[in-house]
Amino acid sequence: MNPTTVLTHPVTPAWQALAAHHADIAEAQLRDLFKDDPQRFERFCLRAAGLTLDYSKNRITTDTVGHLLALARERGLEAARDAMFAGAHINNTEDRAVLHTALRNPAGSRVEVDGEDVMPAVLAVRKRVGDFAEAVRDGKWTGYTGEAVTDVVNIGIGGSDLGPAMACEALAAHGHPRLRMHFVSNVDGDQLARVLAKVVPARTLFIIASKTFTTIETMTNAASARAWFLAGGASEQDIARHFVAVSTNAARVAEFGIAADNMFGFWDWVGGRYSMWSAVGLPVALYVGREGFEAMLDGAHAMDRHFAEAPLEANMPVILALLGVWYRSFFNAGSQCIAPYAQALSRMPAYLQQLEMESNGKSVTRDGQPVASLTCPVVWGEPGTNGQHAFFQLLHQGTDLIPVDFIAPLKASHGLPDHHRLLLANCIAQSKALMVGKTAAEVRAELAASGMDADAAQALVPHRVFPGNRPSNTLLMPELSPRTLGTLIALYEHKVFVQGVIWDVNSFDQWGVELGKQIATRIAGELAGGPAGEHDASTLGLIAMARTSAS
Numbered sequence: 001m002n003p004t005t006v007l008t009h010p011v012t013p014a015w016q017a018l019a020a021h022h023a024d025i026a027e028a029q030l031r032d033l034f035k036d037d038p039q040r041f042e043r044f045c046l047r048a049a050g051l052t053l054d055y056s057k058n059r060i061t062t063d064t065v066g067h068l069l070a071l072a073r074e075r076g077l078e079a080a081r082d083a084m085f086a087g088a089h090i091n092n093t094e095d096r097a098v099l100h101t102a103l104r105n106p107a108g109s110r111v112e113v114d115g116e117d118v119m120p121a122v123l124a125v126r127k128r129v130g131d132f133a134e135a136v137r138d139g140k141w142t143g144y145t146g147e148a149v150t151d152v153v154n155i156g157i158g159g160s161d162l163g164p165a166m167a168c169e170a171l172a173a174h175g176h177p178r179l180r181m182h183f184v185s186n187v188d189g190d191q192l193a194r195v196l197a198k199v200v201p202a203r204t205l206f207i208i209a210s211k212t213f214t215t216i217e218t219m220t221n222a223a224s225a226r227a228w229f230l231a232g233g234a235s236e237q238d239i240a241r242h243f244v245a246v247s248t249n250a251a252r253v254a255e256f257g258i259a260a261d262n263m264f265g266f267w268d269w270v271g272g273r274y275s276m277w278s279a280v281g282l283p284v285a286l287y288v289g290r291e292g293f294e295a296m297l298d299g300a301h302a303m304d305r306h307f308a309e310a311p312l313e314a315n316m317p318v319i320l321a322l323l324g325v326w327y328r329s330f331f332n333a334g335s336q337c338i339a340p341y342a343q344a345l346s347r348m349p350a351y352l353q354q355l356e357m358e359s360n361g362k363s364v365t366r367d368g369q370p371v372a373s374l375t376c377p378v379v380w381g382e383p384g385t386n387g388q389h390a391f392f393q394l395l396h397q398g399t400d401l402i403p404v405d406f407i408a409p410l411k412a413s414h415g416l417p418d419h420h421r422l423l424l425a426n427c428i429a430q431s432k433a434l435m436v437g438k439t440a441a442e443v444r445a446e447l448a449a450s451g452m453d454a455d456a457a458q459a460l461v462p463h464r465v466f467p468g469n470r471p472s473n474t475l476l477m478p479e480l481s482p483r484t485l486g487t488l489i490a491l492y493e494h495k496v497f498v499q500g501v502i503w504d505v506n507s508f509d510q511w512g513v514e515l516g517k518q519i520a521t522r523i524a525g526e527l528a529g530g531p532a533g534e535h536d537a538s539t540l541g542l543i544a545m546a547r548t549s550a551s
């Protein structure tokens with residue numbers, strides 16, 4: 001699709017009704033909507049699985065929600081959701097089921113993929129992950145010199161990195177005091193070198209996590225880590241105590257030299273960016289223990305049940321998704337800001353970037369036709385309050401409409417209550433400021449009260465006006481724990497699913513990452529001294545410079 005193409009809405013009754021409704025209320029002011037309806041908070045607030053979603057500061061009325069729900073029904077959302085949970089091959093371009101939800105099912109449930117119940121295998125791997133994590137934590141699993149493990153290095157990228165990296169950072173308050181967790185993803189040797197400089201071979205456990213076990217970054221880092229380990233005085237037999245693998249590809253794992261006993265498997269019906277609930281979550285299990293890891297799965301399962309069972313109008317992932325569609329497809333909002341008011345959630349925006357943008361960053365429908373509406377916005381963000389002193393200027397006074405998700409735990413996980421009060425105050429203040437803004441009359445009154453000369457004040461007014469009417473959601477959880485983290489992440493997973501259904505894209509493939517990989521493989525050969533390939537002038541010029549600097 002030409003990026004400048006202006007998309008028309010699909011010509012269906014619900015899309016058209018929404019477009020007409022949008023024209024009616026696009027100028028409505030949130031300030032007025034709140035003034036007119038004292039019940040607005042209760043009306044647009046949902047509680048599910050321990051989370052609270054206040055979506056009252058959105059540019060919506062009850063009619064908007066009605067139209068959006070009609071769109072969801074028109075798109076067959078309920079049937080699509082049920083098909084996912086039932087193990088249908090909804091990933092049509094790869095002919096696969098999509099069953100990350102099965103990974104958090106409790107024992108006793110049954111989920112069939114192609115006639116086979118997957119739960120026995122899921123529970124068996126979950127048990128092995130828990131057993132291994134407990135052995136390492138207890139110091140029963142030792143390195144080759146008999147010392148307990150102090151450092152865990154997860155080598156993986158994308159879905160084999162972002163989930164466990166985000167979760168270990170989020171759950172540091174629950175982490176084992178002896179274990180330091182490290183994550184190496186980039187093929188830039190700088191990252192691996194920095195980690196290796198901090199750890200010693202005899203006390204380090206490497207997890208090589210790769211669904212395919214072919215990803216060039218991970219294989220390169222894994223090979224260098226193994227060479228470093230052997231160069232430190234250990235022998236080939238010692239590798240078994242220091243290298244474990246998480247993968248769906250047993251043959252490649254064996255080829256790399258990791259024994260079957262040290263491999264934790266998963267399945268092709270678990271997408272990489274949906275895999276932190278599988279053995280890919282091994283770093284989380286090591287850090288917070290079997291109980292903590294299982295609490296995270298339970299929290300996600302509670303959101304699964306809510307998503308599967310709650311009526312659409314009271315369904316948190318559905319409402320969150322529809323609000324996103326409202327801004328993206330009707331207000332043309334190009335980005336979505338994620339502002340966790342929790343430093344521990346600092347990796348959550350990066351995690352959601354993969355989850356949302358790799359899932360719904362598509363421009364053809366499930367059957368290969370050009371989409372008729374804008375799809376996934378750019379997802380970005382930073383923890384509050386840091387963002388306030390950096391990019392919030394643009395959120396308040398820039399030319400774009402950028403919806404914000406504020407996310408905050410009500411209780412702190414540290415012993416500094418004054419800090420937490422200030423943090424929450426800022427979180428609440430920002431959503432209010434974005435919503436109410438500040439009018440010219442208010443600015444004038446404020447400047448007059450400060451004693452400023454009227455002419456000088458008048459010149460400043462436009463600069464100090466806040467347009468307001470800028471929408472946000474506020475998501476509150478009682479505290480940041482393994483359970484609430486699981487619930488929160490599952491909420492976003494299902495939000496992405498719902499948006500995929502509305503936009504009619506396959507949220508579970510990622511063909512868009514392949515072209516760059518193919519070209520990089522060719523260019524890597526050329527940089528290594530192979531014959532020059534056929535390229536455009538820019539690419540040739542850059543290759544020549546890279547060759548010169550490498551030689």
Ligand SMILES: O=P(O)(O)OC[C@H]1O[C@H](O)[C@H](O)[C@@H](O)[C@@H]1O
Nearest residue numbers: 158159160210211212215272513
């Ligand atoms: O787990 P792996 O097979 O190594 O894949 C790692 C990542 O790389 C791929 O290119 C995909 O874009 C991601 O979805 C995936 O999570």
